[in-house]
Amino acid sequence: MTMVTQRPVAAPPKQTAAPAAPGNRVPRWQIYLPLALYLLFTLVPFYWMLVFAFRPAGSMAIFPWPITLEHFDTVWNGMGFAVFFRNSLMVGVASLVATTVVALAGGYALARYAFRGKGAFMVGMLCTQFIPGALMIIPLFEIFRTLDLTNSLWSLVIAETVFQLPLSLILISGFIRNIPYELEQAAWVDGCSRLRGFLAIVLPLLRPALVAVGSFAFIHSWNNFLFALMFINDQEKFTVPVGLAYNLGENSVDFGALAAGGVVAALPVVIVFAFIQRYLVQGMSAGAVKG
Known part of the structure; x- marks a missing residue:
């Protein structure tokens, strides 16, 4: 019996580590x-x-x-800014409520019901966002004149609600699609009606979306200048942007009073964003996700 000698197998050569790639960190x-x-x-x-x-x-x-604080006293008491502030607040709150309620009902229908022409309706709503508000001034003025709503704050509320609805509907419907439908079905099995199931299950989960929609509606109506300028003629019904514009003199400008009015006009917007900023990103990102 012959012994077979096996040659020792050479160990594989050690692979040297490749040089580290330069860091991708951006300098601060x-x-x-x-x-x-x-x-x-x-x-x-x-x-x-x-x-x-x-x-x-x-x-x-x-x-x-x-x-x-003399400039604030001049603006608030001497220029009637308290009336402008109250009018803007009324228009903003009414637009917030109307936009949120209508968008909530319409967004639920778009998210939960299937009907003919639903896709075309969504595309049509998106296309309305490309239409500048200035192009709708004459048609809206004719409609409000027919309805005897010119020189009325309700004309501003209706116009603001109509222009805010498309985006609000899309955000609300996208958010509702992300809520499992099985939660509502479980509520129906427990004896809840569709409305009660919506109020008990869906509505509490819509808080970020409702805050986002309501805040955008309020801020847009608060800052809108064109509609208030064209639809309102009575100085007692001016809003804050129009009131600031009318305080500009023909030959001179009181910069102190104008700046004080700007501070008062910006204060509600700053307060709104300070309290709702944590809901804005969550509401917009959830509404933008395709269900």
């Missing part, structure tokens, strides 16, 4: 420098508005010291 200054420039470009006008609003008349100081 390339991120923070553009953000700082954008923030500076955005905040400088607001800073100058605060300077003009709080520094005494005739002062050229860069910092508002000593601080005075």
Whole structure:
């Protein structure tokens, strides 16, 4: 019996590690420098508005010291800004409620029911977002004149609601599609009607979407200038943007009073965003997901 000697098998050569690729991390200054420039470009006008609003008349100081509230008193009591503020608040709240209620009912129908022409209806709503509001001034004015709604705050509420509905319907319907339909079916099995099941199951889950839709409707109606300028003639029914525009004199401008009015006009929007910012991204992202 012969012994077969096996040659030792050579170990495979060790593979040297490839050199590490250069890091893909972006230097911090390339991120923070553009953000700082954008923030500076955005905040400088607001800073100058605060300077003009709080520094005494005739002062050229860069910092508002000593601080005075005389411009706010002039705007609020002398220029009737309290009436403009009340009118804008009424229009904003009414538009918020009308847009939210109609969008909630329509969005549920679009999300849960299948009907002929549903796709064309959705495309039509999207196409309305490409129409500038200025093109609808004459048709809307004729409609409101026929309905005897000219020079009425209700004309602003109706116009704002109509223009806010397409986007609101899309957001609400997209959000409802993400809510499992089985939750409603379980409520029906337990004896709930469709309305009661909607109120008990679906509505509490729609809080982010409702906050997003309502806040956009309020802010858009609060800032809208064109509709209020064209549909309202009585100074007692002016809104905040139109009131600010009419305070511009022909030969002179009271920059302190105008800046104080701008601060008062921006304050509700800032407060709204401060309280609802955590709901905005969640509501918009959920409504944008295809169900």
